[in-house]
Amino acid sequence: MDKRSFEAFYQANLDRIYRYVFFRVGRNETVTQDIVSEIFIKALQHFEKYDEAISRSAWIYRIAHNHLANYFRDKKPQVDLEDVSFTLVGEDGRRSMEEWEEHTKLETALGKLQIEERCLVTLKYIEGYAYAEMAEILGRSSDALKVATHRAVLKLRSLLKEA
Amino acid sequence: MFFLKRQLNRLARKGQPSKAFRDALWLKLSQEHACLYPETSFHSSSFRWSAVGLTALVVVFTMGTGVYAYESPEVVEGHPLYQVKQSIESVEKSLARTPEARAEFHSRMMERRISEGEHHLSRQPEQVQEALDAAADQLEQTVVEFAPEIQDPALRAQMIEELSIHNARYVELSARVQKGEAKSREPAHLRSRVEGHGLSEDEQVRLFERKARASDLDTRP
Numbered sequence: 001m002d003k004r005s006f007e008a009f010y011q012a013n014l015d016r017i018y019r020y021v022f023f024r025v026g027r028n029e030t031v032t033q034d035i036v037s038e039i040f041i042k043a044l045q046h047f048e049k050y051d052e053a054i055s056r057s058a059w060i061y062r063i064a065h066n067h068l069a070n071y072f073r074d075k076k077p078q079v080d081l082e083d084v085s086f087t088l089v090g091e092d093g094r095r096s097m098e099e100w101e102e103h104t105k106l107e108t109a110l111g112k113l114q115i116e117e118r119c120l121v122t123l124k125y126i127e128g129y130a131y132a133e134m135a136e137i138l139g140r141s142s143d144a145l146k147v148a149t150h151r152a153v154l155k156l157r158s159l160l161k162e163a
Numbered sequence: 164m165f166f167l168k169r170q171l172n173r174l175a176r177k178g179q180p181s182k183a184f185r186d187a188l189w190l191k192l193s194q195e196h197a198c199l200y201p202e203t204s205f206h207s208s209s210f211r212w213s214a215v216g217l218t219a220l221v222v223v224f225t226m227g228t229g230v231y232a233y234e235s236p237e238v239v240e241g242h243p244l245y246q247v248k249q250s251i252e253s254v255e256k257s258l259a260r261t262p263e264a265r266a267e268f269h270s271r272m273m274e275r276r277i278s279e280g281e282h283h284l285s286r287q288p289e290q291v292q293e294a295l296d297a298a299a300d301q302l303e304q305t306v307v308e309f310a311p312e313i314q315d316p317a318l319r320a321q322m323i324e325e326l327s328i329h330n331a332r333y334v335e336l337s338a339r340v341q342k343g344e345a346k347s348r349e350p351a352h353l354r355s356r357v358e359g360h361g362l363s364e365d366e367q368v369r370l371f372e373r374k375a376r377a378s379d380l381d382t383r384p
Contacts, residue, residue, distance in 0.1 A: 003196065010192065011261070014185060015312070019178035027177070036180070037188055044192055045199065106170055124359075125171035126178070128311035131359045146359060157167045 006047050010040065013060050016127045020064055023126060025071075035071060039064050057133040109159040117152035124149050168363060176314055236278035239290070262312035266305050266322060273301035273329045280336050291340045298333055302326065303356040310361035323369050330371060 017039060022032045043050070043060055050059050110118055123129050123137070131142040131149075138145065180188075231244065233251045238244045252272065259268040280294030309322050333353065357367060 003200075006192075006196075008260070010189065014180060014188075018180040019175060022178035032178075033180075033184055033188075037191060040188060040192060041195055044195055102170060103174065106174065121171070125168060126175045128175060128361055130307065130311070130361075153167065160167065 005052070006044060009043075009047070009050070009052075009060070013057065014040070016057075016129065017060060017064050019127050020061070020122075021068060023122070024068060035067060039067050042067065055136050057129060058136040061137050105160060109156050112159050113152060113156060117148075117155060120145065120149040120152045121156060125153075172363065179314065236275070236282040239279050239282065239294075262308050263318065266309035266313070269301045269305040269308060270322065270325055270329065273298045273305060273326070274332075276301055277329060277332045277336060280340075281332075284336070284339060288340060291336065295333060295337055295340070298329070299353055299356055302329065302333075302353065303360070306357045306360045306362060310357075310366075319366065323366050327370050327372065 014036075018032060018036050021035050021039075022029070025031045025035065039060070042063055046063075110121065113121065119138075120134070123134050124131075129137070131146050134140075134145050134149075135142045231238070233248055238248045256265075256268055259265040276294050276298035280291045280298065283290040283294055305322070305326060309319065313319055313322070330353065354367070354371065357370065362370070
């Protein structure tokens with residue numbers, strides 16, 4: 001196994017996977033850190049199967065998705081991961097009221113998006129994937145995703161105006 | 164739209180792993196790796212490769228030709244030292260291990276490709292477009308490295324400023340090579356290269372605003 005590759009892989013993916021988990025477990029840092037640690041240990045154990053030429057980001061994203069699904073399956077029966085809405089209510093009581101209101105509005109608006117639209121917005125703007133990487137993860141063309149994401153953002157914007 | 168993206172970016176920053184967690188997890192992974200592959204550890208391996216790269220750089224730089232090959236825009240494809248230049252750049256790339264270092268590297272390479280294009284202009288104008296395309300590739304790679312990864316506003320602003328200077332030179336060179344066409348033609352593909360990689364709209368504006376002042380750069384030494 002090329003160890004330098006794993007280090008580069010770790011540095012390139014940690015932030016995104018952390019965010020992916022963080023906003024889906026109620027912004028609970030302890031739970032996020034446990035899950036993210038398990039995800040990367042699993043990735044290390046199977047890193048020989050990883051081929052950057054085939055999938056730059058989809059591989060770790062899939063591990064994270066399955067790991068999180070297992071977490072929710074063990075925690076609550078019959079939970080569809082995509083139905084676990086993007087949760088913004090966290091534990092940090094120091095947030096300013098203004099910030100809290102902004103995030104609450106955003107949470108409400110994101111919750112009103114279709115599951116696929118929400119997925120596009122969070123992948124692009126929260127987890128920070130490039131369209132080419134989203135194309136790998138979702139199995140669609142970059143151009144189609146760019147258009148769909150743009151539409152989803154427009155819809156989110158109009159939902160925020162209504163709020 | 165911009166406000167919304169800023170809100171989303173602000174939100175994304177809330178979900179940032181702490182440095183302590185990042186380091187602790189890396190340590191844990193190193194230990195796990197030592198169990199899985201007992202012969203080597205991450206650090207010794209990384210160090211060994213870095214040492215090899217550094218040694219190679221030192222050896223090449225101690226030779227005057229290596230320095231010349233690396234620094235000079237006259238060393239382009241077809242020049243006897245071109246291979247040396249490529250090798251040094253390749254080693255330099257492999258030593259850039261953080262997003263900041265990689266972004267710095269690609270930005271420097273963009274500047275270098277433009278200098279090569281400027282060198283071609285009076286000698287082999289047909290080669291200029293190739294240099295411009297290579298520069299555009301480097302611009303995109305710079306943005307891909309720093310836009311999603313670097314959160315420090317000062318560092319981002321510095322990188323945007325640096326790239327905007329390169330962009331202005333790119334536009335200027337592009338206009339010179341397209342004398343027969345509209346001189347102020349917007350290099351739209353340069354913009355399309357940076358879209359969708361995590362730059363804010365404001366950053367994108369700043370990235371290209373300097374092109375309007377590109378003619379000022381005629382006075383550059």
